[in-house]
Amino acid sequence: MKSGIASYGTYIPRFRIRVEEIARVWGENPQNVKGGLGVYQKSVPDLDEDTATISVEAAREAIARAGINPLEIGAIFVGSESHPYAVKPTATVVGDAIGAGNNFHAADFEFACKAGTAGIQACMGMVKSGMIKYGLAIGSDTSQSAPGDPLEYSASAGGAAFIIGSDNLIAEIEATSSFTSDTPDFWRREGQPYPSHGGRFTGIPAYFRHVTSAAKELMENLGYRPSDFDYAVFHQPNGKFPVRVARILGFTDEQIKQGLVVRYVGNTYSGSSILGLSAILDVAKPGDRILLVSFGSGAGSDAFSIVVTENIEEFPRKPSVWDKINSGVHVDYSTYLKLRKKIKLR
Amino acid sequence: MERVAIIGVGQSEFGELWDRGFRDIVLSAGVEAIEDAGLEGKEIEAMYVGNMSGGRYLDQEHIAALIADYSGLAELNVPSTRVEGADASGGLALRQAYLAVASGVHDIVIAAGAEKVTDVGSEMTTDIMASSADREWEGFVGATLPALYALIARMHFIRYDTTPEDLAMVSVKNHRNGALNPKAQFRREIKVEDVMRSPFVADPLRLLDCAPLSDGAAAVIIANERVARQLTDSPVYITACTQASDYLALQNRKDITTMEAVRKASELAYKTAKMTPRDIDVVEVHDSFTIAEILAYEDLGFVEKGKGATLIREGITELDGELPVNTSGGLKSCGHAVGATGIRQAVEITYQLRGKAGKRQVDAETGLSLNIGGTGATAVVTIFEVR
Numbered sequence: 001m002k003s004g005i006a007s008y009g010t011y012i013p014r015f016r017i018r019v020e021e022i023a024r025v026w027g028e029n030p031q032n033v034k035g036g037l038g039v040y041q042k043s044v045p046d047l048d049e050d051t052a053t054i055s056v057e058a059a060r061e062a063i064a065r066a067g068i069n070p071l072e073i074g075a076i077f078v079g080s081e082s083h084p085y086a087v088k089p090t091a092t093v094v095g096d097a098i099g100a101g102n103n104f105h106a107a108d109f110e111f112a113c114k115a116g117t118a119g120i121q122a123c124m125g126m127v128k129s130g131m132i133k134y135g136l137a138i139g140s141d142t143s144q145s146a147p148g149d150p151l152e153y154s155a156s157a158g159g160a161a162f163i164i165g166s167d168n169l170i171a172e173i174e175a176t177s178s179f180t181s182d183t184p185d186f187w188r189r190e191g192q193p194y195p196s197h198g199g200r201f202t203g204i205p206a207y208f209r210h211v212t213s214a215a216k217e218l219m220e221n222l223g224y225r226p227s228d229f230d231y232a233v234f235h236q237p238n239g240k241f242p243v244r245v246a247r248i249l250g251f252t253d254e255q256i257k258q259g260l261v262v263r264y265v266g267n268t269y270s271g272s273s274i275l276g277l278s279a280i281l282d283v284a285k286p287g288d289r290i291l292l293v294s295f296g297s298g299a300g301s302d303a304f305s306i307v308v309t310e311n312i313e314e315f316p317r318k319p320s321v322w323d324k325i326n327s328g329v330h331v332d333y334s335t336y337l338k339l340r341k342k343i344k345l346r
Numbered sequence: 347m348e349r350v351a352i353i354g355v356g357q358s359e360f361g362e363l364w365d366r367g368f369r370d371i372v373l374s375a376g377v378e379a380i381e382d383a384g385l386e387g388k389e390i391e392a393m394y395v396g397n398m399s400g401g402r403y404l405d406q407e408h409i410a411a412l413i414a415d416y417s418g419l420a421e422l423n424v425p426s427t428r429v430e431g432a433d434a435s436g437g438l439a440l441r442q443a444y445l446a447v448a449s450g451v452h453d454i455v456i457a458a459g460a461e462k463v464t465d466v467g468s469e470m471t472t473d474i475m476a477s478s479a480d481r482e483w484e485g486f487v488g489a490t491l492p493a494l495y496a497l498i499a500r501m502h503f504i505r506y507d508t509t510p511e512d513l514a515m516v517s518v519k520n521h522r523n524g525a526l527n528p529k530a531q532f533r534r535e536i537k538v539e540d541v542m543r544s545p546f547v548a549d550p551l552r553l554l555d556c557a558p559l560s561d562g563a564a565a566v567i568i569a570n571e572r573v574a575r576q577l578t579d580s581p582v583y584i585t586a587c588t589q590a591s592d593y594l595a596l597q598n599r600k601d602i603t604t605m606e607a608v609r610k611a612s613e614l615a616y617k618t619a620k621m622t623p624r625d626i627d628v629v630e631v632h633d634s635f636t637i638a639e640i641l642a643y644e645d646l647g648f649v650e651k652g653k654g655a656t657l658i659r660e661g662i663t664e665l666d667g668e669l670p671v672n673t674s675g676g677l678k679s680c681g682h683a684v685g686a687t688g689i690r691q692a693v694e695i696t697y698q699l700r701g702k703a704g705k706r707q708v709d710a711e712t713g714l715s716l717n718i719g720g721t722g723a724t725a726v727v728t729i730f731e732v733r
Contacts, residue, residue: 032545199468205364 003127004172005306006134006165007068009061010278010321011054012158012265015044016328017336019153025333026148033153038239042156042266044331044339045142049157051080052090054140054271056097058161062136063098065316066170068163070098074132075105077122079115079139079270080159083108086190094138105132112186113235114296115139116160116270121176121302123164135164141269146194147342154238156266160274170312171281171290174305175222179214186297197297203241206299211235211245214301215293222305226250229305230288233259233276235295237267251291258283264325277306279321286310350447351574351581352730353454354383354567355693360681361531363561368404368462369416375563375686376417376458383567384577387418390567391452393426394442396435396459397685402474403463413458432478433634435459436564436688437589437717437726443568444587444728453573459689460563471559475684478720480595492556492635494596494721496548499637502603503550506652510550513636514541515658517554517678520633523665524675526706531560531681555636557676562683564690582696586618586729594723603652605722608645612716612727616647619729623647626729627710628698629669630691632718633676642716643671646727670708673698688717688726699732 018041023030034040045054055078063070078090091106105126109115116139123135140159145151164173185206188195198206211234219225226232232251234242239262246256259276268275273294280290285308292304319327337343356378358371380387393414400409414426429438436459443457463471475491476484484494502508518538524530536554544553574581590610596602616622623646631642640654648669649657657663663671674680674694677687695713697703713730 029545200362201364201464204362 001128001130001166002172003124003164003166004169005162006169007062007066007163008160008278008281009058009065010158010160010275010324011057011061011140012324013043013045013049013054014329015046015339016041016330017044017333018330021333022153037153038243038263039154039266040263042154043158043268043328044336045157047339047341050084050142051078051082051140051159052084052093054142054157054159055090055094055138055161058138058140058159059094059098059136062161062163066163068134070100073100073104073134073136073163075123075126075135076100077107077109077119077135077137079109079111079119079137080141081110081112081115081188081269082141082143083110111300112296112298113237113269113272114294114300114302116274117292117294117302117304120162120164124173124176127164127166133165137162137164139270139274141271143267143269144188144194149194151195151197154262154267156268158265158268158275159271160278162274168311169309170315171306171308174307175218176302176304177214177218177221178300178302179210179217180300181210183299185299202297206297207235207237207241207295208245208248210299210301211293211295212248214303215249215291218303218305224305228289229255229291231258231280231284232256232291233273233280234293235273236260236262236276237272239263261321261325275321281308281312282317282320282322284308284312286312347448348450349571350444350584351569351571352566352584352692352696353569353574353578353581354379354385355565355696356382357529357564357690357693358562359529360560360562360683360690362464364464366561368406368460369412371462371561372413372458372460372563373416375460375565376456379456379565379567385454385567388422389454390419390424390456392446392455393419393424394439394455394457395426395428396437396439396688397428398430398432398435398461398478399474399684403461403466413460431724432719433682433684433687434717434719434724434726435685436690437728438688438724440566440688440692440728441587441589441726444584447568447570454567454569456565456567457689458563458565459686461684461686462561463559463684464561475559483595483597490548491720492548492551495635495637496551497596498602498641498721499550502637502640505603506655508640508655510542511538512640512655512658513550513555514538516633516636516639517541519658519664520672520676520678523673523706524679526704527675527680530675530679531558532679551635551637557634557678557682560681560683562681562686562690564686564693566689566692566696580700582699583731584728585731586615587726588614588618589724589726590614592723596721603641605641605645605718605725607722607725608642608716608718608727611725612646615727615729619731621712621729626669626712626714628673628695628708628713629671630674630694630715631671631676632687632716633672633678634682634718636678638718639671639676646714646716665706665708673703673706673708691715691717692728695730699730
């Protein structure tokens, strides 16, 4: 049985903060930061927004667009590294909020920035085996970064929800493959407020090794070359890595441009690569083939080959991801601190 | 005193060797040196190892025994000694090996240097390097190694007409040379504008004025002249290997723009080798920061104090200049594997004097290397000749 994307929805919090504003506070040269990271601004969640609310918003949009009966969703997986509770799932909150009833499989996933695509793979398995009709896979985060840490320029908030099914698909997933290893490039232990990272170790041995390996494996299995894809989207921890990895793999800037959202929204972690995929689906035409490769620290990559079907033409795709990104309201650093609950009140 | 020669050299790749362990890196350099010398290994009578901070970088002391073990020398119960002098540790190991052979105690010994720095994060690395300066009088009040070199640079700017662009030119030259060295960490050319645009590490020193801290190892096999003549047609003689010390903290020195240890060690080296600075054909100096290379020009006697920048401005120390300096790329481009650097410099001079330096080959029959610990409280100067 085939499986693929029956619908998708996204959510990006309304607030933005510019690199210049963060750099001003920390005495850094904003041009150096922008040049070094390839990020110009990032999204900032409101005080009452968290991974659960972002997930619900994205899921509601996905359901509304396809007109799917929530009771037909047989599985909900929420991938995040900022679940509001350490113990107590986000997936149950989402299930209740969207009216999925009680007869659904649910679990929270965590795999740094790739828990969302892990959820898509789990849903594909359940759909293909006939266990469920639709599965809802969400990747969303309100990612943490310590004030003054370079991560502060990029760690943002947002998410995307994908309804995986086998009929009436807007895009078929031709194949998926993963590349996984025990690589300690980025981590956060229980109880720690902010993650730690291994500096440049997050680059070649982590991001580049996993993304290129998963992508090559998938393309070899399918007998595809980069030129067989109309679009490609890679995990976007910053604006540099996805551009470089695309060049390493032989993709053109034109192929990745539409999905490269990180420069204006930041790194939405579990939402990152699938927010980029959503931006591509926003404009894709029937027959377009898309390569999606996620990356999660610790470490692993999931690669997907996705072919857009004719159903995309009737599918409601507004407001687009880029509309949402461009409609933000900029805040200053002190407002940012308030929104991120970094001001100690008593 | 026996005449002493280098009969084999080996060097690992320098860089962020994430997928290679300390033992593996050391072994690759050691094996290359032993093979280069045409030895089996069991002829080696003693081992000297330069390593700055295995205790903090790796939580591993007793480095000398570890290396002897993994080199297959434990089976032979070969004595192995670690020496430490911050980033002059490699130079000290070379000197201990030189003394052991010159004195007639041993016929063939190995001198190695090794460091694995990427198992800890960059903050820890900065702190470990700061321990090569005076912890109580400098480190505790916030001075890191780049900060101390920045003070030296500022004073040099004030007292002489040295400029940030002069420092940048040192980095540009070393990158140009390193681009030709297959074992260098940063094998790419840069421009003066790139240096001047890079962020400050400690004003006036920018990122591209500072050598990286690298993983790497190097080894040389040292023998007396009799053994050397039996084993190789291309021995490189060490005609002087001298060492001197200076005040640990900058504040106690009469002049922070002069490295007295470098002056003293080089004066003695020239005297021992019966040479003058004019007789030297190729040089490797300790450019942990670009200002250190300018100081080295002066303190090694190649130019009078305060005129160091003229050598870089006039292209004298370029690959095609009268006195090529850091043909390997130096610490800046080849990489600075701390305790390995002093040995790595000897490897480069050996390549040059053998005529085996590939695209970076210069015309040379004599060479000099300068290895410095911290801000110059330890200096080792070695003179090499093929005649």
